[in-house]
Amino acid sequence: xxxxxxxxxxxxxxxxxxxxxxxxxxxxxxxxxxxxxxxxxxxxxxxxxxxxxxxxxxxxxxxxxxxxxxxxxxxxxxxxxxxxxxxxxxxxxxxxxxxxxxxxxxxxxxxxxxxxxxxxx
Amino acid sequence: xxxxxxxxxxxxxxxxxxxxxxxxxxxxxxxxxxxxxxxxxxxxxxxxxxxxxxxxxxxxxxxxxxxxxxxxxxxxxxxxxxxxxxxxxxxxxxxxxxxxxxxxxxxxxxxxxxxxxxxxxxxxxxxxxxxxxxxxxxxxxxxxxxxxxxxxxxxxxxxxxxxxxxxxxxxxxxxxxxxxxxxxxxxxxxxxxxxxxxxxxxxxxxxxxxxxxxxxxxxxxxxxxxxxxxxxxxxxxxxxxxxxxxxxx
Numbered sequence: 308x309x310x311x312x313x314x315x316x317x318x319x320x321x322x323x324x325x326x327x328x329x330x331x332x333x334x335x336x337x338x339x340x341x342x343x344x345x346x347x348x349x350x351x352x353x354x355x356x357x358x359x360x361x362x363x364x365x366x367x368x369x370x371x372x373x374x375x376x377x378x379x380x381x382x383x384x385x386x387x388x389x390x391x392x393x394x395x396x397x398x399x400x401x402x403x404x405x406x407x408x409x410x411x412x413x414x415x416x417x418x419x420x421x422x423x424x425x426x427x428x
Numbered sequence: 429x430x431x432x433x434x435x436x437x438x439x440x441x442x443x444x445x446x447x448x449x450x451x452x453x454x455x456x457x458x459x460x461x462x463x464x465x466x467x468x469x470x471x472x473x474x475x476x477x478x479x480x481x482x483x484x485x486x487x488x489x490x491x492x493x494x495x496x497x498x499x500x501x502x503x504x505x506x507x508x509x510x511x512x513x514x515x516x517x518x519x520x521x522x523x524x525x526x527x528x529x530x531x532x533x534x535x536x537x538x539x540x541x542x543x544x545x546x547x548x549x550x551x552x553x554x555x556x557x558x559x560x561x562x563x564x565x566x567x568x569x570x571x572x573x574x575x576x577x578x579x580x581x582x583x584x585x586x587x588x589x590x591x592x593x594x595x596x597x598x599x600x601x602x603x604x605x606x607x608x609x610x611x612x613x614x615x616x617x618x619x620x621x622x623x624x625x626x627x628x629x630x631x632x633x634x635x636x637x638x639x640x641x642x643x644x645x646x647x648x649x650x651x652x653x654x655x656x657x658x659x660x661x662x663x664x665x666x667x668x669x670x671x672x673x674x675x676x677x
Contacts, residue, residue: 318652328651330612341551343613343651345644371648410644411551411613
């Protein structure tokens, strides 16, 4: 991480997007990721996955406006959450599933793993 | 020798055996959210602050005024300790010792650290339950008398756990109220449950309706503190709260 990034490490962006809080759990056969998405409705969530990444774009039902805060961002409005996560292992995007409840999005990403049965001699 | 942690009070503050509520950042920011809401609803005045070289070199500006991020609010009968920054694990012992000394000095009647108890299925729980831990037989009896559900087995970790011990060493009763919560997401619902349970000890008559209505706004504002707090959770040994003790019966 560069020095500038370490100093100006924000969880918001000038394009009106906030970085959501998320939690990733590496289970035996799948990777489970949850995102905390306050002010978001299920129909406004977009999920894109590849074998190695998952991206969430979630539009808020009401924009958030923060005023009188910080040095240069005297007034800033956020309309959405956006986050791309690099996954620790390849997954099968076709088999991914998601659910949304009480503002928390859960995405289950089955791992690409070929199981080989090893007989005991 | 210079004190490691210094607790500074405003001049002229009077205490009459107060109940002390500690709401420091921890899982789900339950204590922080609950303590802030109580301060706001009760219109408590800022009566002091806590500073330490062990805290991050951070101050906070509110309405143009410079403030310490770890502050004390209250009146004669209630004292609330809260923080707007994560407490570094290395500061937990000195901070809790200094706080325990101070609450003894002001003649606190009872100390109540409030926090969360992380649960994996929080998403499926509509109203989080509250568990309690007492630091003495007397404290446990009081909890039983108030029909609180006791945490009977398990590890507890973080500032509240050490505060219970330090108060016990000073012969002071302390009880901790723990609401089921999201581990790493701010949890206003859990904070509301804790406030409702606090009513059994402290008749403040606080309605949590507004807290629940403003839940999403609070979650948005609390993201950065939650992130800071979650980063120190492994060093704080929060993981052991899910472990089974070897002497489990």
